[in-house]
Amino acid sequence: MKKLINDPDHVVRESLEGFAAAHPDLVRVSFDPTYVVRADGVPDGRVGVLSGGGSGHEPMHNGFVGRGMLDAACPGEVFTSPTPDQMLAATQAVDAGAGVLHLVKNYTGDVMNFEMAEEMGEGEGIDVRSVLIDDDVAVEDSTYTAGRRGVGGTVLIEKLCGAAADAGHTLDEIADLARACNDEVRSMGMALTSCTVPSAGEPTFDLGENEIEIGIGIHGEPGRDRIPLESADEIVERLMEPILSDLPFKEGDDVLLFVNGMGATPIMELYLCYRKALQLAEAHGLTVVRNLVGPYITSLEMAGLSITILRMNERRTALWDAPVHTPGLRWGR
Amino acid sequence: MKKLINDPDHVVRESLEGFAAAHPDLVRVSFDPTYVVRADGVPDGRVGVLSGGGSGHEPMHNGFVGRGMLDAACPGEVFTSPTPDQMLAATQAVDAGAGVLHLVKNYTGDVMNFEMAEEMGEGEGIDVRSVLIDDDVAVEDSTYTAGRRGVGGTVLIEKLCGAAADAGHTLDEIADLARACNDEVRSMGMALTSCTVPSAGEPTFDLGENEIEIGIGIHGEPGRDRIPLESADEIVERLMEPILSDLPFKEGDDVLLFVNGMGATPIMELYLCYRKALQLAEAHGLTVVRNLVGPYITSLEMAGLSITILRMNERRTALWDAPVHTPGLRWGR
Numbered sequence: 001m002k003k004l005i006n007d008p009d010h011v012v013r014e015s016l017e018g019f020a021a022a023h024p025d026l027v028r029v030s031f032d033p034t035y036v037v038r039a040d041g042v043p044d045g046r047v048g049v050l051s052g053g054g055s056g057h058e059p060m061h062n063g064f065v066g067r068g069m070l071d072a073a074c075p076g077e078v079f080t081s082p083t084p085d086q087m088l089a090a091t092q093a094v095d096a097g098a099g100v101l102h103l104v105k106n107y108t109g110d111v112m113n114f115e116m117a118e119e120m121g122e123g124e125g126i127d128v129r130s131v132l133i134d135d136d137v138a139v140e141d142s143t144y145t146a147g148r149r150g151v152g153g154t155v156l157i158e159k160l161c162g163a164a165a166d167a168g169h170t171l172d173e174i175a176d177l178a179r180a181c182n183d184e185v186r187s188m189g190m191a192l193t194s195c196t197v198p199s200a201g202e203p204t205f206d207l208g209e210n211e212i213e214i215g216i217g218i219h220g221e222p223g224r225d226r227i228p229l230e231s232a233d234e235i236v237e238r239l240m241e242p243i244l245s246d247l248p249f250k251e252g253d254d255v256l257l258f259v260n261g262m263g264a265t266p267i268m269e270l271y272l273c274y275r276k277a278l279q280l281a282e283a284h285g286l287t288v289v290r291n292l293v294g295p296y297i298t299s300l301e302m303a304g305l306s307i308t309i310l311r312m313n314e315r316r317t318a319l320w321d322a323p324v325h326t327p328g329l330r331w332g333r
Numbered sequence: 334m335k336k337l338i339n340d341p342d343h344v345v346r347e348s349l350e351g352f353a354a355a356h357p358d359l360v361r362v363s364f365d366p367t368y369v370v371r372a373d374g375v376p377d378g379r380v381g382v383l384s385g386g387g388s389g390h391e392p393m394h395n396g397f398v399g400r401g402m403l404d405a406a407c408p409g410e411v412f413t414s415p416t417p418d419q420m421l422a423a424t425q426a427v428d429a430g431a432g433v434l435h436l437v438k439n440y441t442g443d444v445m446n447f448e449m450a451e452e453m454g455e456g457e458g459i460d461v462r463s464v465l466i467d468d469d470v471a472v473e474d475s476t477y478t479a480g481r482r483g484v485g486g487t488v489l490i491e492k493l494c495g496a497a498a499d500a501g502h503t504l505d506e507i508a509d510l511a512r513a514c515n516d517e518v519r520s521m522g523m524a525l526t527s528c529t530v531p532s533a534g535e536p537t538f539d540l541g542e543n544e545i546e547i548g549i550g551i552h553g554e555p556g557r558d559r560i561p562l563e564s565a566d567e568i569v570e571r572l573m574e575p576i577l578s579d580l581p582f583k584e585g586d587d588v589l590l591f592v593n594g595m596g597a598t599p600i601m602e603l604y605l606c607y608r609k610a611l612q613l614a615e616a617h618g619l620t621v622v623r624n625l626v627g628p629y630i631t632s633l634e635m636a637g638l639s640i641t642i643l644r645m646n647e648r649r650t651a652l653w654d655a656p657v658h659t660p661g662l663r664w665g666r
Binding site for chain 2: 002003004005006011012014015016017018019021022055056058059063078192193209210212229231232233235263264265266267268269270271272273274275276278291293295298300301303304305325327328330331
């Protein structure tokens with residue numbers, strides 16, 4: 001295992017210390033329990049938006065805390081769910097009287113712990129809504145999941161919900177937005193190489209010299225097929241076909257096309273794949289009105305990519321275009 | 334070789350097609366000869382800022398074309414200098430009557446071709462200034478270089494010069510700024526793994542299972558030492574010591590600290606290394622007033638990092654904070 005780490009048990013802690021030191025204008029990091037909140041706090045009467053999950057997917061979720069996206073994130077150990085006490089402390093920190101939305105990726109540990117945190121938050125008098133994200137079309141159930149896994153759609157939903165909170169929408173309205181987006185977003189990923197969890201010290205899975213995994217999960221959990229290496233265009237077709245055929249909306253619709261790097265994929269290759277994905281989306285009758293290309297939901301040093309398509313409309317496009325300023329995603333107009 | 338590509342000879346072209354399709358609001362890509370310019374053009378009477386070099390270091394340089402940074406970039410084939418005709422065409426495209434600054438990383442091919450382009454530009458009546466960037470303290474001469482190599486400092490100088498052009502500074506003033514920054518910036522990098530050039534089809538160099546290369550170049554060219562794997566803190570010390578001892582400025586100065594991922598390094602590891610680099614900078618008496626953490630000048634899928642320290646002052650900090658909106662680096666305030 002070659003990694004830029006010290007003691008494998010301290011990776012998350014030491015990384016968060018560096019993260020906090022790098023971005024004091026945007027985030028505050030608390031330890032015991034561990035959570036990240038926006039530095040400027042949530043204004044009175046505004047909804048708080050929170051997410052969390054295992055570490056190792058950076059910039060998601062910590063890197064999306066700031067202005068115009070998440071108000072809080074709860075990082076677990078690498079590929080391990082955060083605990084309910086982390087979630088409760090973060091929920092309390094970003095409750096400004098209008099309630100807190102929990103965005104939960106569909107993995108068994110996350111779901112269980114967020115359910116407990118929701119109850120604990122309600123017990124403290126905080127209005128908590130929880131929305132499950134399960135956009136991965138690759139498999140129906142998987143190693144850590146009953147039902148579809150939550151993957152790339154999470155990044156997009158976090159952006160839109162953060163913008164909606166900034167715009168003063170209510171907790172119910174933002175929860176409805178998250179659910180509606182989750183109903184209309186689909187993703188699928190693939191891997192060229194494995195990732196290595198620091199505490200495990202060896203690759204999560206083995207792929208042959210010319211083998212790739214189609215439908216990979218973001219923790220290296222198995223996908224649909226293990227096949228010989230193909231051209232980028234063929235691989236993109238293999239990801240786009242299941243996404244397009246599963247879309248619950250019709251030709252002529254506007255979409256956001258997101259080509260995500262798994263961690264070790266050169267930017268050059270992501271744009272090369274975006275080119276093909278765009279051609280296929282257009283051939284399917286979709287209009288790509290917005291896009292995102294880059295490593296935003298990663299699996300440590302895995303090489304590979306995922307593709308996500310989200311239906312857009314006027315409201316979602318306006319929320320997408322709203323200013324965002326976080327360590328991992330930011331723009332201004 | 335496992336890569337997300339089609340024909341190795343078409344990687345740069347197909348990637349640029351995807352890049353152009355993804356960012357029509359920010360860039361225009363021309364082919365024959367190949368160059369990238371900002372979509373909204375250079376306003377009359379404003380200096381144009383141009384850079385270029387081999388592809389494979391994305392987001393540098395193409396990803397830094399837009400508003401508030403580069404006006405044009407000339408991408409060569411992977412790790413291969415662009416040609417003078419590319420540079421001339423791009424220079425002509427961004428000349429708005431106030432001249433064009435060429436920011437040139439110190440590699441023999443780039444230097445030679447940019448010199449020719451400068452002459453050709455002057456022959457066309459365009460006022461061209463060229464500034465050489467050579468911030469890498471690892472080696473005095475190297476495979477592709479007489480003198481020190483140009484690395485991470487390039488990203489920072491491109492940002493500052495782009496902001497200065499936006500602020501209406503003259504060609505001489507911006508060239509002076511670039512030279513002054515180059516005099517006060519130092520970098521050094523290391524690799525855990527090699528990169529693979531698509532047309533070569535095999536890793537550029539071999540590292541043993543527990544071996545790392547200290548002082549690596551951004552094309553995989555040899556550095557100072559090949560040593561057994563160490564802890565992240567020890568590795569960061571090995572990079573920071575030569576940088577700090579070479580700084581031509583004194584304790585008490587303000588600096589920007591840039592921790593750069595080489596391509597395959599998890600963001601989590603970059604922040605973990607930032608933590609240690611910050612501690613060492615502060616112990617050396619420097620005040621880190623700004624920072625940048627992430628993969629900005631990469632070497633395809635190489636795992637590793639580089640560290641860059643640039644002296645800051647009031648003017649540079651204001652230019653750093655100025656809005657920037659490019660595919661690879663953007664923020665707004």
